Structure formats: structure tokens, C-alpha cells
Amino acid sequence: MSSPAVPTAADRRRWARYLVDERAEARVYRELATRRDGEERDILLALAEAEGRHEAHWLELLDGEPERLPHRGFGAVLLAWMARRFGSIFVLALAQNAESRSPYDDEPYATAQMAADEKVHSEVVRGLAARGRRRLSGSFRAAVFGANDGLVSNLALVLGIGATGVAPQFVLFSGIAGLLAGALSMGAGEYVSVRSQRELLDSTEPSSAADAVLPDLDIDANELALVYRARGLTEEEALARAERALRSAHSEDGPHRDRLDAEASDHEVVGGAFAAASSSFLFFASGAIIPVLPWLFGMSGLAAVGLALLMVGLALLATGAAVGLLSGAPPLRRGIRQLAIGFGAAAVTYVLGLVFGVSMG
Template identity: 75%
Template sequence: MPTAGDRRRWAQYLVDERSEARVYRDLAARRSGEEREILLALAEAEGRHEAHWLDLLGEEPARLPAPSIGTRLLGWMARRFGSIFVLALAQNAEDRSPYEAEPFATARMAADEKIHREVVRGLAARGRRRLSGTFRAAVFGANDGLVSNLALVMGIGATGVAPHFVLFSGIAGLLAGALSMGAGEFVSVRSQREMLTATEPSDYAADVLSDLDLDANELALVYRTRGMPLEDALERARRVVGAAQGADLPAPHRTTAADGDDHEVVGGALGAAVSSFLFFASGAVIPVLPWIFGLSGLAAVITALVLVGLALLLTGAAVGLLSGGPPLRRGLRQLAIGFGAAGVTYLLGLLFGVSVA
């Protein structure tokens, strides 16, 4: 016989499944085409799980527990944003399904949850590919601005110089770093796109295809350089040349990936440069804020550390969400790296100057 604890657990599963189904329906309302159909199918699957717990309970309890905090946050974001962050959170939620260890859940339900994680991961991957180039520049720009300028003002401040000198050093570091980051990102992304363009298949020899030997032609070598097996390359070359000569052969099927996929992942050079400049500047200004508002000495140092610490946690958590990793762990990692760099320069400042106290 089920215990009272079992029934409470079933009721919690019931409300969580109901909430997750609502999340998928809210996301589907902001999508169209295939993505909308996939999200509605996920909502329908969560509805089947909801029905399982309702059958075990016999009827809906008079008082249901509140959905878990994570599920409520997910629902709130889905209704207001419907963004890639929601799908990333949903992926993590599916990954934490308790059904494998739940004796009253069926094996099919546990399998469903594993499949749901992969479905949501696939949906999120589409958005990650669209965001990857510019988002990478934005996150790294903000993080570099936070860490480098915090280290700069900590080192300068530890020497005991006047507050206005610390402020000037911080603003100079902001401008120099932002310009360097923007220029470097532009050159990096532009060079990568040019390299990808140079490696793409071209129609350079299209006008001579009809002059090649149908049964023995070097076109097969071209396909072999693209990774096609020998027999497949020979067959494809024969069909291409046959089509050019008007021979009665089946048309060749395209076997390579879409040319724009790699470019989409890399992103645009100008967008990456601008976002890198702006986000570096937005990150670099945070360590300088205490001196801008007139603080000095130890009070300014502590305030800067608190502000930058919060910002590092947020950027690390954002990276964790979009990469499908644990947000808190990524945030703490960013915090440790930033404070570690600032600690080194602060100690150097103490060696060359006097205490800020």
C-alpha cells in the first residue's frame, strides 16, 4: 500500500509535469512550423506522465503542492521571453528527472525523459548556433573587461596613489582594452570566414565538365578530397559528367553539408567586433564605479570586489546555461579566475607601494 509520503511525492510529480507541459505550450506559441510541432508533442508527452500520477492518486488532491522553484522559474521565463535560455533551462530540467529511481514510475516514462532531454537539446542547439559567434564575443568581452580592469585598479590602488589616478587608470584601461578587443575580434572572425570560404566547393571547372571522359575522369579525385569513398566518388563523377554531356543517367544527389552552416556558427565579423567592444566596456566600467562615485581607499576596493563578483557570477551562469552546463559551477569558476587575477596584481601593488588602508 502506498504511504502518505508516496502520495505527496506523486502529487509533486503531477504538478511539475503539468507545469512543464505548460512551459512547452508557451514556447510553442512563440514558434512556428516544425519547432512548434515538436514542442506541442513534448507537451502531449508530459500530459501522459501527468495522467499516470493522477491515476495512481485516484483523483486530483484537494490541495496540490506548489511547483518546484526551477519549474516556476522556467514557466515565468517561457511566458515572457521564449528564448534560448528557456530551452537551456528545460534541457537541464529534463536531465534531472527522478523517474529512474522512482519505483512507481514506469520504464517508459524514464525513457521518455531521456529522449526529451535530447529533443530539447536539439532545439536549443539551433539557437546556440545562431548566437555562438556574437554571443561568444559578448561573453568573453564582458568577462575580459571585468577581470582585466579589476586587476588594473586593484594593482594601482594598492600602491597608495591618489583616487583620481586610480580612476584615470581604470578609464584608460577600459578604452584601450575595448578598442583592442573589438579590433582583434573583427580580424579573427573575418579571417576565419575567409578561410572557410577558401575551403568550400566551387564551380571553377563547371564549364569543362562536358569535355571529360565519361568513364575515366579526374572529377572523382575532387570528390575524394572532400572525404568521399573511392567507389562513391567514381559513381558521382560519372553522373555529374553524364549530366553535363546530356547522357541518360540519374542526376547526382547533393551529399555535402549546406555551405552556410559553418559561417553561421562563426558569426559576422562586424557584429562580433561591435559586441566585443561594447561588452568589454560594459564589463570594464564596473570596477571603476566606486572611484567614479567618489569612494577611495579600502571602501572603494571592497565595493569594486563585490560589484565585479556579482557580475562574474552572472556571466559564468549565462555561459553555463547556454552550454547546457551547471550555472552555479560555471559562475563560481568565473569568480575564482577573476579574483585570482585581481589578487596577484593587488599583491604586486603592495610590494611597490603602500597599503590602501
């Protein structure tokens, strides 16, 4: 990139902002590195080193450390605080979003190498965040989605019932009934789903029943290779593995680790059905109780409706933002989308409640 001949005061202010941002990003990567080890730690430290080179570029243009620097933005401060306290997947997801918004493509004073670095950094952080997402327990995703289901379904229920003009006690009873019905349904469905999945996986596990007959197999015919080919290996791989297993079976030292059942493929790890059912019950109930709280504490009418909408709205924003972070999407946009969906469902049932209330009146 070619630089303008004479930098202006606005240029120098922009450089100072870049300097502050590069230092903030390097600090986040170093903080994250203290909570990692091995390859991930080395990658994070290398990212911090690269940000240091960018920092040096702006310092050179500024002729050294300026007397005054702009304050770090709220996002940078929050990211650094989270990196120090948590070092979690959420920090990497936020850093991924930050790296994808590099201003250097249109910056005349940034080098082409710096612009390329930022694009590469975005992919590196995306890869690190993807590792974290893969390691992240499914229980967290279940918590977010279960709580969100409880929020939306029970808010729609209590607003629809309340709009008919029934007594507050009936609204409270309907909300509690909706909480229990939904949570029990979620728990039962999760139990059946996990049990069915475990039974399906059990039925696909290789059997060790043929281990005892390995020494009696014809080495030349080597029918054992057919077993491995049936499990998905190529003909060459199956023959090599079968020969190894048979040599082990005919060894004077007895069979070793190349038993028939030692080659079982890895299956997805599935948790216990009861634990999954309990978690689903609790996650749904934790969301479903929120819309009921105003009536539970004796409120009624528009005041109860307004407070329920406020609390559920904040919770929907939070769950939507969490899902956005986990998926690498902008958290605010996902939070607003979740809010719109939840309030849209509640609005439909509220209007229906008004219609039924008028017709019954």
C-alpha cells in the same frame, strides 16, 4: 516497481508534489511549442502529452484532484515565465537540467515506464537545446566572454593600482587606460583573426576557371572525376558526378547547374572583420567600465573597492550562469566558478599592489 501496500500521508503529499511538477513541465513545453513550428513544435507537444500521462497516474493514486496542492517551486515558476516571454535556448537548457533530475528511479509508486520516459525526455530536450545552441549566433558567446574579460582584467588592474596608495584620480586614469588598451587589443585581434580566416577560406574555394573547357574534355577519359576526388568524394561518387557534369556540358541545351564550381563544399560562415572588431571592442569595454564606475563618480578608498567588488561580482555571476546555460552545465556552479576566478585574479594584483605600496613608502 512494486508499490507498498498502504500509502501514508507522506506518500500522498509526495504524489501531490509530483502532480504539480508534471503539470508545470507540461505547461512549459506547451508554451515553448507556441513559439516553434514544424518538427520542433510536434516534439514539444509530444513531451507535454507524455507529462500529461504522468499527471494522470498521480491523479489516479490520489483518487482525483486534491483539495489543496503544494505551490509550484520557484524554479518551475521562473521556467514557465521565461517560456511565455522568451521561448529561448535558456528555457530549454533549464528544462534539460530539470529533466535530468528525475526522482522516479527511487519512487516506489512510479512505474518503470515513467522512469524510462523521464530519461528519454532528458535526451529529447538535450537534442532540442543542442539545435538551439547550434543556431545561436556567435555574437552572444563573444558578448559573454568579451564582457567577462573586461570585468576581470580591469578589476584586477584598478585594485592593484589602488592598493599602492596612489591618488583616486590615478586609479581612475589607470582604469580608463586599461579599458581602452584592452578593448583596442581585443578589437584588433578579432579583426586580424577574421580577416585571416576569410582569406584562408577564400584560398580553398573551388575555381570556375575550368568551366569553359568542359565540352572539350574526353568523355571516356573523364579527367573531371579527378577534380571531385581531390575534393573528398569517393571514386564512384566522383565518376557519377563528373559524368553528370559532362553530359550537361555536351547537351544541346547548353550547360546546366552541374558546372564545376557548383559542387563547392560549404564553408563556415564568417562575418565581416570590421563588425567582429567593433563587437569585441564594445563587449570588452562594457565589462571593463564596471570596475571603474565607483572612481568615475568620485568615490575613493575602501568604499570604492567594496562597491567595485560588489558590482563586478554580480556581473561575473551573471556571465558565468549564462555560459553554464549555453553549455548545459548547472548555471549556479558556473557562476560561482567564474566569480572565484575573477576575484582570485583581483586578489593577486591587490596583494602585489600592497607589497609595492609598502616598498615604495
